[in-house]
Amino acid sequence: MTVRPSVPLGDEVPAAVAGRVFLQVGHRRVARYRERVDSSLSGLVVTGDGALARAGQLREEGFEAALLVDEACYRVAAATPEAPFPVLDDEPAPLFGDPLEHQMLAHLAFANAALAPTGYVHAGAVGALEAAAVRVARLGDARVVLTVPVDAGWFQAGLVEQLADVLGRYPGPKALIVGGRLPDEVCATGLVRLLELVPGAGVLRAGLGAFGGLARGAGFAAFGADGSMRRAALPEPVKEVSRGGPGSPAVLFPELMGFFLGLTLAKRLGDEDQGCWCEVCQGGDLGRFTTMAHQAEAAGHNVAVLMEWIAQMGSIGAAVRGGWWRRRCRQALDSYAVWNARIQQVPGFTAPAELAAWAELPDLQAERDVPAGPGVRAVGRGAAR
The missing domain is CATH 3.20.20.70 (Aldolase class I)
Structure with missing residues (x-):
């Protein structure tokens, strides 16, 4: 590939990456x-x-x-x-x-x-x-x-x-x-x-x-x-010590906007798992990713859900995205109580602190109240509950 000539510095984000x-x-x-x-x-x-x-x-x-x-x-x-x-x-x-x-x-x-x-x-x-x-x-x-x-x-x-x-x-x-x-x-x-x-x-x-x-x-x-x-660690010497793997892949639960081990989902959801409707799952249960043999399929599910979120955010005007995202996080946070009441298990699902942080941030001053729109639905899962 031929390297293109330099482009003078400016305040704009490179077009090839902007908004992605x-x-x-x-x-x-x-x-x-x-x-x-x-x-x-x-x-x-x-x-x-x-x-x-x-x-x-x-x-x-x-x-x-x-x-x-x-x-x-x-x-x-x-x-x-x-x-x-x-x-x-x-x-x-x-x-x-x-x-x-x-x-x-x-x-x-x-x-x-x-x-x-x-x-x-x-x-x-x-x-x-x-x-x-x-x-x-x-x-x-x-x-x-x-x-x-x-x-x-x-x-x-x-x-x-x-x-x-x-x-x-x-x-x-x-x-x-x-x-x-x-x-x-x-x-x-x-x-x-x-x-x-x-x-x-x-x-x-x-x-x-x-x-x-x-x-x-x-x-x-x-x-x-x-x-x-998802976060950079402090610089430290490289360690070769292996502590073993988790036994099952991390799976994104779309409605809760959190990652859980496949085995955890299988145990907690049980008969309550109504199927995921992302491009990869096509109605399959989220609790099926129970071994590392399912790692590639679980990764495919995770990416499919994330691509849905990206498409939804792209369909919303930049001026009101902050409010949309906060409402999306609040809805997910509220869903933890709903799911824990359904599964009746101790421990139940615990919301990540990061989700609560984004759910509780105040609206931007310039934002106005707008309908929730298609982006607030629980993507990746069937509508029936």
């Missing part, structure tokens, strides 16, 4: 998802230290949907003012040119935009953040995204404004990856505040925040296909 909710996947698991993404609304963010090579293979195999490469350098080391891109900056410099430019051109050979390999940005590390912004701006290419893997500590009072100030002064596209251990409600509130100050920023490696972020002004987003892809 990507699916973020590990580079070893791409095969489960590549045929199921809606190329008109979504795409893949291939993640990990083998992501660039896998992206090349995807293009050679005819994959035509939008594609991004996240080599997850933030999992290795933190950014510093001297080395904002530690994986590149700690290696021998090339004989000619900027190592960052070389790396970004390698991404652009296969990807629709290039994600800068910024190290993990600890809360308050303004110098490291500014150094990354200066280096990326120097490239002068609007296809390169200033990627900022920030600790959730930035979302505390006082720091979020500093983060927004640096990002707001950077003249090109930018995207957030959130890590750390602050409560989900703090992260959701902080993300919304940041997007108010820096509209158009992307939100990558997220869970429900991918949809919530896009509803609140993000330029594009990526939902993690599994739990490891």
Whole structure:
């Protein structure tokens, strides 16, 4: 693929990614998802230290949907003012040119935009953040995204404004990856505040925040296909210790907007499982994914439901998406009590804190009351209860 010439920096989100909710996947698991993404609304963010090579293979195999490469350098080391891109900056410099430019051109050979390999940005590390912004701006290419893997500590009072100030002064596209251990409600509130100050920023490696972020002004987003892809961990040495697997795949229960192990669903739903009507299940029970042999089919179900959500959000005007998303989350939160009353089990289904956080956020001031519309229905399941 021939690399296109650079595009001058501007405030616009790259057209190839604007408004999309990507699916973020590990580079070893791409095969489960590549045929199921809606190329008109979504795409893949291939993640990990083998992501660039896998992206090349995807293009050679005819994959035509939008594609991004996240080599997850933030999992290795933190950014510093001297080395904002530690994986590149700690290696021998090339004989000619900027190592960052070389790396970004390698991404652009296969990807629709290039994600800068910024190290993990600890809360308050303004110098490291500014150094990354200066280096990326120097490239002068609007296809390169200033990627900022920030600790959730930035979302505390006082720091979020500093983060927004640096990002707001950077003249090109930018995207957030959130890590750390602050409560989900703090992260959701902080993300919304940041997007108010820096509209158009992307939100990558997220869970429900991918949809919530896009509803609140993000330029594009990526939902993690599994739990490891829904938040960045603090940099730490690679550990080879295996603790064994869960025994059954994680399955998205559409009406509850949460993931549960297949075995858990089988035990709790029992005869109450009335079937899922997503493109993959076609009326099949959600409780059927009871072993890891069902992993590929469960992944297909999860993606099918997510693509429905993406299509629904795309059908709603940007100005009222925030209210729609909050109502959608509130409806799911209310459904936990309904389902727990039906199954009469202890423990029952427990709502994830992230869902409650998005359900309880206040409406944007500019939003107006609108009918719930088709997007508020419990997608992926039959209408009968």
